[in-house]
Amino acid sequence: MHTSRAHRHMKIYNSSIISGFILLGFPCPKEGQILLFVLFSVVYLLTLMNNGSIICAVSWDQRLHTPMYILLANFSFLEIWYVTSTVPNMLANFLSDTKIISFSGCFLQFYFFFSLGSTECFFLAVMAFDRYLAICWPLHYPTLMTGCLCTKLVVSCWVLGFLWFLIPIIIISQMSFCGSRIIDHFLCDPGPLLALTCTRAPVMEFFWTIISFLLLCIPFLYIMVSYVLVLRAVLRVPSAAGQRKAFFTCGSHLAVVSLFYGSVMVMYLSPTSEHEAGMQKLVTLFYSVGTPLINPVIYSLRNKDMKHALQKFLGL
Incomplete structure (x- = not known):
């Protein structure tokens, strides 16, 4: 099935001048492509609705106008664009016979997908920094995490991510x-893409590996150190209720960090080979489509303030 489909695409390539690339996607019969189209359309709409609900709830509820929830709303806004960088093209691909993506379309997707993913790495680190200040320096938190600093951190995440x-x-x-x-x-x-270049580019491959390693490891190590300090501070809290609230607040963020970084590190920091193409697709699918769908659920279910705000906003 896979080989015959590849041969068919080879014929398409040989019979006409392709100014772009052929994205094989998930090779299967036409009925399967339609089923996948329906499935991912539903997932995409749910992702937009879930993340959009968090943005609206934070904007609507004055009590949530704090750095933690402002960062969360920005994170949800980022997730909407992150999933949009891949899913609409994937949906069009399911209904296409040729699976062709233009050269410019390919590199625009490449740029936005990785820029938004980089921005997510920085956002997760900034959100960990916010929790560290709130729990380790509770009395100084309002003067340390000001609205101005919060805005600067948000802008820095976007700028660094896109550069x-x-x-x-x-x-x-x-x-x-x-x-x-x-x-x-x-x-x-x-x-x-690098496998399709006319001549091997080992320097570029090495450089890409290094900057990917730095992007993933520096924020991840910072997050882990922050939460070690947070855990130490939480265990010193005298009341069980205070400990529970801190664990719930940090637990949701740690769950999101684990899902995102775990899958991305498997993809980009472990050795891969051509026969693992199917596994690469599944892992990429998880962190590019699955996590933006799951993250709002994790944050809303494990946070009482967010849950109440969402219930009021949705009229429940």
């Missing part, structure tokens, strides 16, 4: 691509 991979992506886009131009993935990923 982190800019230069290497521009360099990769200037390379020459040969052969079939078939990408065995549902999005434009650096591994399959």
